[in-house]
Amino acid sequence: MNEQRVKRDPEGTRRRILEAATEQFTRYGLAGARVDAVAAAAGTNERMLYYYFASNEGLYVAVLEAMYARFAEREGSLDLSGLQPSDAIRETAQSIWAYLWKNPQWLSLINNENLHEGRYLERSSSLRETISPLIDLLRVTLERGAAAGQFRSGVDPLDFYVTLVGMGYYIVANRFTLEAFTGRNYAESLHQKSISTMHVDMLLSYLRPVVAPLE
Incomplete structure (x- = not known):
């Protein structure tokens, strides 16, 4: 790409x-992601990557920050004011759990960062x-x-x-091992709906x- x-x-x-770094870190983790592959996919060069993010670790932190910011922005924009409190909880939970199912990259990045004990x-x-x-x-x-x-x-x-997110996270993050162990595929909409209803209840x-208790 022309530098100008x-x-x-x-x-x-x-x-x-x-965007290119998110793909690399999702697939290969911090240790396996290649700076040259990120630069090539982004249509730029490694010098520009270091100009914006200083290092591979700096780029990795920026990817994590952007991921969390998108999630928070989406959930923070929910309008719950017109809902009954119980319906508002239900809407919040189902929105978060749906986001987890639709964004497997998020889970891969979180799992990778947990391997690093959150140090980045x-x-x-x-x-x-x-x-x-x-x-x-x-x-x-x-x-x-x-109050009501x-x-x-x-x-x-x-x-x-944390409890609410954990319920959805466990099912999505462990969907493959759960299916292997239990024979139930929680990625199927029927089972997703069933366990989500149970969790909300x-x-x-x-x-x-x-x-x-009455004395």
């Missing part, structure tokens, strides 16, 4: 590098900011439910969020107000 053209479109170049994500200065809209959205919903007498009070929104059961 690259300079005239820095955002486009950066975006193409991130720790370098990010913006990562934790991306989760705030999601937690705030859940906090408001949980408070609305508690539909939910128990004092539910930690972060713990609830479990979440809502937990949120119900605790009734003191």
Whole structure:
């Protein structure tokens, strides 16, 4: 690609590098991803890659940041204000779980970073900011439910969020081994729907107000 053209479109170049790097890191992990392959797929050269991201590790962190930012932006844009609290929880859960099924690259990158014990994500200065809209959205919903007498009070929104995501993540991330072990393919829409319904029921059961036993 002509270097002058690259300079005239820095955002486009950066975006193409991130897209190509996402593919490389998804397939080969940080250790196996090749900088020359990323540059070639992005239609640029290795010098420009280092100009924008400083190093292979810097590019890897940028890919992770972009992945989390897209997820948070999508979920943070959910309009739950007109829904009953229980319906808002259901909508949030199903939206997150559907995103996991539709974005297997996300799971591959997360699994790879867990192999590195999260040490590269720790370098990010913006990562934790991306989760705030999601937690705030859940906090408001949980408070609305508690005020209406539909939910128990004092539910930690972060713990609830981690539990909710974990339910969907486990099924999607382990779909191949689950099928091999149980003979059930949770990628099939029938089984996806069935276990999602069960998970939502479990979440809502937990949120119900605790009734003191009669003496």
